[in-house]
Amino acid sequence: MTVCFDQSVQDPQLVDNKNHCNTHELVLEEGFMVPHHNVGTGGFDAPEINAFGHTFRDYDVESERQKQVEEFYRMNHIYQTYDYVKKMREEYKKLDKLEMSIWECCELLNEVVDESDPDLDEPQIEHLLQTAEAIRKDYPDEDWLHLTALIHDLGKVLLLPRFGELPQWAVVGDTHPLGCAFDDSIVHHKYFKENPDMNNPAYQTKNGIYSEGCGLENVMISWGHDDYMYLVAKENGTTLPQAGLFIIRYHSFYPLHRSGAYKHLMNEEDAENLKWLQIFNKYDLYSKSKVRVDVEKVKPYYMSLIAKYFPEKLRW
Template sequence: MAPSAVYDDLESISDAIDHVNVLKGKRHTSMEWNTESQFDASKDKTGFRQYDTAVERVQKFYAEQHAKQTIAHNLAARAHFHSASRVRPELTVWEAMERLNAIIDDSDPDTELSQIQHLLQSAEAIRRDGKPRWMQLVGLIHDLGKLMLEFDLADGQWDVVGDTFPVGCRFDSRNIYPDTFSTNPDSQNPVFGSEMGIYHAGCGIDQLMMSWGHDEYLYQVVRDQSTIPPEGLAMIRYHSFYPWHKEGAYREFMADGDEKLLEAVKAFNPYDLYSKSDEVPNAEELKPYYLELIDEFFPVKKVKW
């Protein structure tokens, strides 16, 4: 498959996953940063693709993801990411946005926006609702982890997009399509398949090894190279962790302070799912504002990806 087709298909399956989440009612609002979102109050959500048309493809995607997201794969993925021998591309955040724009064509059936326009749309929705500048930045960069496919940090769509979950413990029945975990060898492992697995109650959500994908990758990139606060890092890392923030799973691992992070993730969720529209942001007009915003939270201009 040609590279452009790979990225087109990635966006297509990513979009289908998003709309399954929308149509299942996976929406949360919460203010300053945890106030209820206003931008989508009058949005007609019936125009999004219907659940039945997306579900078959999404089921196939999750069958593959759930079979392959083992602890062995996740350890190997992190070892590769942190390897001293890996040459990490160095790009500014805006250059990364342009890179994403170049490699992923406009294949989204629900919008004719480019990737940069979609990122700006998310950030602008957060900005219009009067949320903090760091949260606007999170909206701006939240999809940049998809560059992992370009940087040889993923084996396929299944470890780039989709709902996330911890590995190294029992796969909770509140994950989407939980029966498909039966083909994951970890489910039969006496340790990894046990309720607590390699963790313990109250260890803290940040101690869980989350399934490798564009959320975890972006978190690993920005946590040491930006001054985004913990709430913003949680929005990046856990916004696809639906079994936790929507279904109430994995709460037994939460420690002091995790409730605030959970609230932050819920506050961000509407901007992740509902910010698409046909109103086209003017990238050149908005660029000076967002370049200043990027500089405010990224002390080093060239980020190591």
């Protein structure tokens, strides 16, 4: 991505523009270019506090909400095992629950509230549209990214009876690899001591059962809405680019894209896709607010994107 801007920047590395602009490119770590939309005025302005008045992703602040979130992660870390995830992937890859469109699934999400999220207690459809509209403003030409934002959490329908009514710990929350050591950056790491996988020596090293650079495609990640929606999109023949599928599958993998853990398991394609995920993550996290979106006003635009990248009906 090559972007010009006309501000003087002292600290990040400045690169001479090869397109003969009298400006420079802003380069962050790993050489990733930041669009001018987010430099200076007019871009996405991340708030400092969430809808509850707390800093984002603060898992320690005392509140009833935080107690609920911590109990969620206790259950998640005890019961998400390698064998459990393998079983769930095999079961849900059948996509034999029902058939419906993407938008019908969006509307179903009105029934869902994510108990693992310390920043949000609104129905999920509000968050999807807030994220998508924020990205659309700053990246108007990347329509696949707008749609990815709209659908990234649709897998949370696993909480509903017709999809198996899975417990919250099996659907939402941060994700992490199984089959190797649990990194210290994983939220509420202390509860892994009760996970049966801790008794398997093969899972207790940095690489575990994997080889360095094997690619995340070959790594077992804890089961939840991310992996389920990835399976739905892939098996129904979406034409979203690989970066979109990567975002859907790993957007809750905070130990990776927030803390830099497990990068040793990535391959080159993962590294490229991670750049898009890191862009997406800012909008996914910081667009959580009480600002409402006019659903009927934006619906025609997103319906056109759904028709472009997905079949009319999908197996779920």
